[in-house]
Amino acid sequence: MVITGVALLVVAIVVVALAPRGLTRWAWTIDRPRTALVAWSAAVVVGVLGFIGGITLVVLSGRPSDDPFGVADSPTHGVHLVVAVAAVVAFVIAVRVRPGAEHAAVREAIHSGVAPRRLVDGTIVAVVEADHALACAVPGRSGGVLLSTGLTARLDEDELDAVVAHESAHLRGRHASVVAVAESIERTVPWVPGARAMARSSRVLVEFAADDAAARRVGADALARAVRAADPDSALSAVRIARLQRR
Numbered sequence: 287m288v289i290t291g292v293a294l295l296v297v298a299i300v301v302v303a304l305a306p307r308g309l310t311r312w313a314w315t316i317d318r319p320r321t322a323l324v325a326w327s328a329a330v331v332v333g334v335l336g337f338i339g340g341i342t343l344v345v346l347s348g349r350p351s352d353d354p355f356g357v358a359d360s361p362t363h364g365v366h367l368v369v370a371v372a373a374v375v376a377f378v379i380a381v382r383v384r385p386g387a388e389h390a391a392v393r394e395a396i397h398s399g400v401a402p403r404r405l406v407d408g409t410i411v412a413v414v415e416a417d418h419a420l421a422c423a424v425p426g427r428s429g430g431v432l433l434s435t436g437l438t439a440r441l442d443e444d445e446l447d448a449v450v451a452h453e454s455a456h457l458r459g460r461h462a463s464v465v466a467v468a469e470s471i472e473r474t475v476p477w478v479p480g481a482r483a484m485a486r487s488s489r490v491l492v493e494f495a496a497d498d499a500a501a502r503r504v505g506a507d508a509l510a511r512a513v514r515a516a517d518p519d520s521a522l523s524a525v526r527i528a529r530l531q532r533r
């Protein structure tokens with residue numbers, strides 16, 4: 287039992303130490319963003335379960351199976367057990383995803399009825415008056431896609447379809463939750479190597495994944511033109527356009 291526990295701990299440490307190196311340095315993640323996102327999730331699951339399972343097996347080794355925590359010997363053992371379970375529950379609560387205030391504001395904008403709306407493949411697309419170029423996806427039953435007139439004025443129809451397809455892909459892929467979980471883990475355990483790398487990497491990978499989904503629906507060319515028109519100066523846009531042109 288001790289050997290299995292130690293082996294689990296070693297596996298967890300190796301995965302938590304090596305996953306961020308591999309997943310931030312390997313160029314394949316740019317071409318296979320969905321695989322990379324799954325690999326990040328797998329690393330988190332293996333890391334967390336490995337640590338909990340490994341420590342449990344080491345602590346319980348040699349204990350009688352009918353009372354492994356020795357609660358019958360001393361009530362303080364029971365208290366320790368409750369504290370340990372409470373610590374795990376506190377961690378889970380700390381990691382839970384909370385929607386931001388800006389999400390409520392965007393939801394309000396989508397449903398206020400002020401913005402002209404249409405339904406595209408079952409998703410509400412609303413357009414608000416604003417000079418700057420804006421496109422965002424708000425998840426949830428009352429969510430949808432919000433665009434600004436500053437963006438719609440700059441884009442041709444096929445480019446606009448590409449932007450809507452990109453934002454809809456964020457909704458279908460539950461990308462907001464993927465990023466929120468990664469950012470929540472970063473806030474909860476910032477000292478774990480790779481927690482920050484995972485949050486940063488996830489934010490970029492979901493953009494690539496949404497681009498791939500949108501390119502399959504409306505074509506990479508229209509999406510590349512839309513990205514260039516909407517956000518011409520950012521480094522991320524340059525990488526996104528280069529990826530789309532390689533397709």
Ligand SMILES: [Zn+2]
Binds near residue numbers: 452453456493496
């Ligand atoms: Zn996006």
